[in-house]
Amino acid sequence: MIIGIDDTDSNEGMCTTYLGALLLEELKEYGTVETLPLLVRLNPTIPYKTRGNASVALKLKTDCPEQVIAHVTSRIEELARMECEKTNPGAVFIQEKDYERLKPILMSFLEEAVREVIEIEKAKTLISRLGIASKGFKNGRGLIGALxxxxxxxxxxxxxxxxxxxxxxxxxxxxxxxxxxxESFFKADRQTYPDTWDTVDLKNGLVVCVPHSADPVLFGIRGENPEVVSRTAALIRSEPVERFAVYRTNQGTDMHLLPAKSIAEIRDMHSYRLEGTVSVAPKTLEGGHVIFTIRDREGDEIDCAAFEPTKNFRQLIRKLVPEDQVLLSGSVTSGTLNIEKIEVKSLAPTCREENPKCPECGKHMKSAGRGQGFRCKKCETHSLSKIKSETVRDLRPGLYEVPPCARRHLAKPLVRDRCRSTGVYPSR
Ligand SMILES: [Zn+2]
Incomplete structure (x- = not known):
């Protein structure tokens, strides 16, 4: 059977992946675990999500599904942070005989849960219509992630x-x-990057794979395959590890991004890939957030932000000028696109013609009439033709991303993408 669990953690503690790791061991009493457990990240913009918005699935070969359901239910009751308002656990149990029937329906539900905003009622209706065994606690919001x-x-x-x-x-x-x-994290990273990523943030000198909250996670090593993440974890020196689990996950895949054809179709609480032209130059707001505006072909505009936590990424964003062409990836909340990645597709024309400057006062001359050249009325100076002016840009077309310390769970690091085929990795 397949067991899906979600929403057992709170800002103060627990972690659904920890419950998954415990169950992996405990459920051996009732059958055989068939494959690696899954860690699925859902739409990152949902405001009522718990800390990581992570849900977990396990697959078990068992002859006693009723006992499995009873065990999982009692462990959630014992371990979930029920006292937290935002913690609304859910568990879903799928019998082997239903796998084929539910496969396509729950695939589209997964895509919707990662990209769209799903109401609890929708999950509950689906569960009863399809006849799926489930257990919702409190308002049962966790049923969404569990499904x-x-x-x-x-x-x-x-x-x-x-x-x-x-x-x-x-x-x-x-x-x-x-x-x-x-130091052991930096050392481990040097040995296995780019097959692992987001262990450390070199530019900002930070270890990023160790959380700071009160949850049970000591650290998490992300990478391309199960072997490399475990090999890297073995290089870490730390307090005793109680247990570990290797999860297969949609982290680092950009699964949350929708292609946006125009700004008009953009909605809050969704994440997009969006192309446009810088229309208002970046400015730095109080708190260090950098905001600029882009325009699409229809002339619609949207504000785009590199917030303070994106650190050195803001220096790059500040180099944009009107008429630069960009392709952005990011989430939209309160009408602002929070940038995760940017491709600078082309730079604004650097060479343009302008009226000559007056050698006396330095101001641009005005036309002296058709075919008459240019003049400064005040200084009585003349010039015959326009001049070319060239702006020097400290920015090159290319792909840029927020540093590891600001990365969203779902955002695909550049190192996973084009770099892999070219062998040219972004500087860190
Ligand atoms: Zn003048």
Missing amino acids: AACGAMLNPEGWEFTFEHLAYRQKKRWGTPRDVDK
Whole structure:
């Protein structure tokens, strides 16, 4: 059977992947775990999501599904942060005989849960219409992610995936500062990058794979295959690891992005790839956020932002000028596109003709009439022809991304994409 679980964590603790790791071990009593567990990230813009917006699916060969359901339900009751308003767990159980029937339906549900905004009612209606065993707690919002995770498990080849090795802390240490040897992360990264990524942020000198919240995660190593993430994890020196799990995941795949043909079709709480022309130059707001505006072919405009946490990425954004052509990836909230990646497709013309400047006062001369050249009335100077002026740009067309410390779970790092085929990796 396939078991989907979501929404058991809170800002103060727990993590649905930890519950998944516990169940992987405990469910061996009822059958055989068939494949790697899944960690599925859903639409990152949903405001009522829990911390990571992660859901989990496990696949088990079992002769006693009723006992499995009872065990999973009781573990959620014991471990989920029910006291937190935003924690509304859900679990979904799919029997082997239903795999083929539910496969296409739950695949489209998965895509919708990653890209769109789904109401709880929709998940509940689907569950009852399809006759799926489920258990919702409190308002049951977790049923959405639980169903989506089952959709991912039913369609193992239907989506792009990466892997994460998650190491968990001993319970007595939860909520205390994590005791890790920072240098060991940089060293491990040097050995396995670019097959692993987002372990450290070299430019900002940060270890980014260690969370700071009170949850059970000690660190997570992300990479291209199960072997490399575990090999990298073995290079880390830290406090004792209670247990670990390797998840197959949609992290780092850009699964959340929708292609936008025009700005008119853009809606809040969705993520897009959008092409346009810079129409208002970047300005830096209080708090260090950098905002500029782009225009599409229809003349519609949208504000685009590189917020303060994107650090050095803002220096790049500040170099844009009106008429630069860009292709942006990012999420839209409150009418602003939060940039994850930018492709500078072409730069505004650097060479343009302009009226000559007056040698006396330095101002641009005015036309002296048709075929009469140019003049400065005040200084009584003359000149015959226009001059060419050239702007020097400290920006090249190409692909740029936010640093690892600001990366969204779902955002695909550049190192995973074109660089892999060319062998030319972005400087870090
Ligand atoms: Zn003059």
